[in-house]
Amino acid sequence: MTVYSSNEAPVARGSRLAFHHGTLMAVSIHPFDTALGAEVRGLDLSASVDDSSFEIVRGAYEEHSLLLFRDQTLSPEQHIDFSRRFGALEIHVLDQWRHPEHPEILIVSNIKDKDRHIGVPHAGRYWHTDLSYMVAPSRGSLLYAIEIPEQNGRPLGDTRFASAVAAYEALPDEIKARIADLSATFSLAHHRSKLMADGADQSPLTPEQEVKVPTAVHKIVQVHPVTGRKCLFINEGHAVEILNVAPEESRELLDLLCRHVTKPEFVYRHQWRVGDLLMWDNVATQHIAAFDYALPQRRYLHRTTLEGVALA
Ligand code: OGA
Ligand code: MN
Numbered sequence: 001m002t003v004y005s006s007n008e009a010p011v012a013r014g015s016r017l018a019f020h021h022g023t024l025m026a027v028s029i030h031p032f033d034t035a036l037g038a039e040v041r042g043l044d045l046s047a048s049v050d051d052s053s054f055e056i057v058r059g060a061y062e063e064h065s066l067l068l069f070r071d072q073t074l075s076p077e078q079h080i081d082f083s084r085r086f087g088a089l090e091i092h093v094l095d096q097w098r099h100p101e102h103p104e105i106l107i108v109s110n111i112k113d114k115d116r117h118i119g120v121p122h123a124g125r126y127w128h129t130d131l132s133y134m135v136a137p138s139r140g141s142l143l144y145a146i147e148i149p150e151q152n153g154r155p156l157g158d159t160r161f162a163s164a165v166a167a168y169e170a171l172p173d174e175i176k177a178r179i180a181d182l183s184a185t186f187s188l189a190h191h192r193s194k195l196m197a198d199g200a201d202q203s204p205l206t207p208e209q210e211v212k213v214p215t216a217v218h219k220i221v222q223v224h225p226v227t228g229r230k231c232l233f234i235n236e237g238h239a240v241e242i243l244n245v246a247p248e249e250s251r252e253l254l255d256l257l258c259r260h261v262t263k264p265e266f267v268y269r270h271q272w273r274v275g276d277l278l279m280w281d282n283v284a285t286q287h288i289a290a291f292d293y294a295l296p297q298r299r300y301l302h303r304t305t306l307e308g309v310a311l312a
Contacts, residue, residue, distance in 0.1 A: 027053045029060045034268040035163040036285060038064040045069055045277060046078045054085055061086075061140070062227050065284040066161050066268065069277040074144055076102040076302065079277070083142050083304040090131065090138060090305040093188070093212050094120060099302065108143065108301040110294070119300070122200050124159060124289030126191070127262055128237030129282040130305055133188040135216050139226075139306040142279040148272045149297035156293035159278075160262075160269045161285050164231040167261040168221065171232070179220045179253070182245070186238040187215040194237070217243065219312045220257070224283050232261050233311070235286045261286060282308065 031038040038060055043049060049057070061067055074082075076099060083089055083104070092098060092106045097120045099105035107119030131138040149156040168176075189210055195202045205213075220242065222233040236258040242250040270278060280287065293299060 027056050029056065029064075031064060032268055035166040035266045036064055036161060037066040037068065037268040039068045039070065041070075043069060045072050045082045046074055049082065049085065058086070061279065061281065065163060065165070065281040067279050068270070069279075070273065071275045072144065072277045073275065074277065074302075076105050079142065079144055079302055080104050080304060082277075083306065086306050087139060088307045090307050092305060093209050095209075104304055106303045106305065108299075108303055109147075110297075110299050112295070117201075122195055122202060123303075124287060125195060125198075125200065125291065126235075126237035127162070127258065127286050127288045128191070128235045129164075129233075129286045131282065131308070132218070132233070132235060132238045133186040133191070133213055133216055134308075136308045136310045137216075137218075138282040139308040140279055140281050141303055141305050142277060143301050143303045145272045145274055145276045145278075145301050147298045147300035148274055149293035149299050151293075151297070155271050155273065156290070156297065157299050158269050158271050158290045159287055160267050160290075161280060161287045162262045162266045163268075163285055164233060164261060165224075165229050165284050166266045167263070168230045168232040170266070171260065175256075176221075179257070182220050182242055182253075183217050184220055184234055184242045184254070185215050185217055185240040187240050188213045188238065189215075190240045191237050215240070222283055222311055224281075225309050225311070227284070229284070231284050232257060233283065234258060234261070262288070283311070 027040065027042045029038050029040055040057055040060060043053060057067065080089065080102060089104045091103045094106065097107050099107055108123045109119030110121055111118050129137060130141045189205050192202060192205055218233055220234050222231045224231050234254065234257045239254060242253055
């Protein structure tokens with residue numbers, strides 16, 4: 001590992017030195033061997049992160065779209081404090097699954113208290129990006145693993161992430177031209193109907209929730225609001241139909257683009273460990289969870305969600 005002194009610290013790669021509890025620590029960025037993602041080492045997120053280390057993290061987030069911080073021990077307050085360094089937090093519309101004392105935290109879990117799910121039981125059942133059904137989809141999500149199911153020492157419930165940037169770049173020119181000005185509708189109610197049609201143990205959104213998240217319209221090709229890179233912004237979980245084309249063409253294009261974006265060459269598969277904090281960009285990536293475990297195997301994570309800006 002290369003170690004730089006702080007005044008020669010490169011913006012995204014490499015390392016810099018920082019004192020933490022009197023110990024010299026070096027923040028370093030280790031890109032994965034995949035289309036997206038990097039591990040950040042040398043940071044204890046339960047303590048406050050100094051500004052120059054934070055700028056390295058922010059630069060790495062822009063460059064790699066997904067960051068992994070291993071071996072963290074975070075209280076809800078510490079998780080929220082670190083998340084807020086990136087901007088304001090969403091209070092998720094699914095109020096039944098927010099943390100009872102910290103509404104900024106959404107609980108993702110298969111655990112039940114009697115008959116009641118204590119967290120979102122089907123988060124990530126289909127490829128999606130968080131809050132793509134809102135006018136201003138999220139800038140990013142930070143998911144912290146507290147309990148991870150396993151079998152014979154092997155973790156279950158992996159999450160796969162696809163790079164919407166690499167997927168866009170790899171599209172044939174003819175398709176790029178065809179979708180350049182197209183928009184699609186995105187809906188959480190549609191997502192819920194899909195889950196129910198697939199037999200998931202779910203009820204429809206309440207009328208109050210439906211009012212808070214009406215159907216949104218977004219362009220299929222987004223210029224990323226921070227990096228300026230073009231992203232293929234369409235996902236099987238929330239996208240309903242492509243506007244201003246015949247219904248068959250909408251179905252055909254949706255199917256083609258959703259299958260394209262999740263091809264293995266654009267994907268990183270995350271195998272969870274307790275103590276992982278994983279953060280991802282909801283415009284530059286999409287994700288899906290594996291449901292290869294069941295109670296009494298328990299899965300329990302905390303998520304914070306960054307506010308985003310209104311997209312085209
Ligand atoms: C989420 C999500 C997937 C998972 O929290 O946004 O999609 O693996 N989670 O829990
Ligand atoms: Mn998600």
